Amino acid sequence: MxxxxxxxxxxxxxxxxxxxxRLSKIPGVSLVSACSLPVKDAENLAASFPQWKINTYDDFDRMLEKESFDALYVxxxxxxxxGQVEKAAKKGIHIFVEKPIALTTERAASMVEAVKEAGVIAQVGYHMRFGAAVKELKKLMEDGTAGKPTLFDARYECNSLHTPWWRSKDKSGGQVFEQVIHLYDLSLFFLGEPELVSGFTANLCHTHIPDYTIEDTSVSAIRFKSGALANIAGTNNAVPMAWNNPFTVVCEKLTAFFTDANEAEFVFTAGEKPERKVVKGDRDMYLEEDLAFIASIRGEGPRAAPIEEGYTGLRLVDAVVRSSMKNGMPVVL
Ligand SMILES: NC(=O)c1ccc[n+]([C@@H]2O[C@H](COP(=O)([O-])OP(=O)(O)OC[C@H]3O[C@@H](n4cnc5c(N)ncnc54)[C@H](O)[C@@H]3O)[C@@H](O)[C@H]2O)c1
Known part of the structure; x- marks a missing residue:
């Protein structure tokens, strides 16, 4: 069992x-309590999952004190x-935390430290790492088929006002922090440690919206310690209510054109003639990441997307924004 x-x-x-x-689809997992501010969200959620009899709270400390649980989804x-992640870790609770793991690198570092000290498992919500085509390319990079990674070229496109906190710089950090971070994470996943970044951000189409204080356009150029390069762009001025994130990874012997994390065309370039292969999966990436987290807690699988990499991703997007504030002056990581 x-x-x-x-x-x-x-x-x-x-x-x-x-x-x-997604947790409701994993055997042996139960949701015992939920906390939100205001509490209404937690109450509505509890009503949607009556099989679990979820206790609801508007105070995290109180939930931590009253309830007994193995894992916390943040x-x-x-x-x-x-400090909620730090407090939970101190009590030996495993943590799944959505990206970006914090608004500041200081808070993120404190989370990583707490998790390390407590020895708990902590995973970040980088669901794109679980796409079928992303996993296949990673495998071909690791077994040497792809050869040296050289370039990551990506674009995050959408057009929506999202929620009030999302469009507030003080609350979300901006689109680079909130969304494009998925692509920044993939650049780290494929190319390794970053060394230098130069970024530009602008608000070009939302200045008339009073509470819209974030950027709606961003670009960056990154140099990695291996010498590989990346350029990553983001926009909130594209097709209304459509979220697209195409990217290309160019390696010495393989170029992969991704429609999204689940689908790509791989072109193998080592032979005399390029060979093409379509890699397409229908994975529910959110279910996959939750399965991986639960398996790692049960000791049945490796740790995926560890919180340390949530910190590295945050440092990178933070550097993009800091560079943009200095007219693109490169920031050393
Ligand atoms: N991985 C992905 O694809 C993905 C997609 C969307 C959002 N996210 C991330 O998930 C996180 C949440 O986003 P969302 O879209 O669910 O937001 P949301 O606004 O829909 O929900 C936020 C919830 O947090 C609660 N809350 C806010 N402040 C609180 C506090 N101090 N204490 C307790 N509860 C509090 C609110 O009541 C609400 O229930 C963000 O970090 C976001 O970037 C990830």
Whole structure:
């Protein structure tokens, strides 16, 4: 029988619900409590999953004191991180935390330190790492088929006002922090440690919206320690209500054109004639990441997307924004 895993949720909005839904598909997992501010979100979520009899809270400390659980899903906006991960880790609770793991690198470093000290498992919500085509390319890079990685070229496109906290610089950090971070993470996943970054951000089409204080356009150029290069762009001025994130990875012997993390055309370039192969999967990447997290807690699988890499990703997007504030002056990482 599957080892029982008792889970609590912090934040019961879009992502809290999404993870609750995926957890409901994993045998042996139960959601015992949920905390949100205001509490209404947690109450609504509890009503949607009556099989679990979820206790609800508006105070995280109280939930931590009253409830007994093995793992905590943290699905709150970046500005709301104020030591909850550190407190849970101290109690020996394993943590799944949505990206970006914090609004500041200082808070993120404190989370990593707490997790390390407590020896708990902590995974970041980088679901794109679990796409079928992303996994296949990673395998071909690791076994030498792809050859040296040289270039990562990516674009995150959407057009939506999202939630009020999302469009507030003080609360979300901006689109680079909130969304394009998925592509920044993939650049790290494929190319390794970054060395130098230069970035530009602009608000070109949303200046008339009073509470829209973030960028709606961004670009960056990154040099990695291996010498590989990346350019990553983001826009919130593209097709309304469509979220697309195409990217290309060029390696010495393989170029991979991704439509998204699940689908790509791989062109093998080592032979006399290029050979093409379509890699397409229909993985639910969110279910995959939740399965990986639960398996690692049960000791049945490796740790995936560890919180340390959530910190590295945050340092990179933070450097992009800092560079943009100095007219693109390169920031050394
Ligand atoms: N991985 C992905 O694809 C993906 C997609 C969307 C959002 N996210 C991330 O998930 C996180 C949450 O985003 P969302 O879209 O679910 O937001 P949301 O606004 O839909 O929900 C946020 C929830 O947090 C609660 N909350 C806010 N402050 C709180 C506090 N101090 N204490 C307790 N609860 C608090 C709110 O009540 C709400 O229930 C963000 O970091 C976001 O970047 C990830």
């Amino acid at each position: 599957d080892r029982q895993v008792r889970v609590a949720l912090l934040g019961a909005g879009y992502m809290g619900r999404l993870h609750a839904d 699905c709150i906006p970046p500005f709301a991180h104020e």
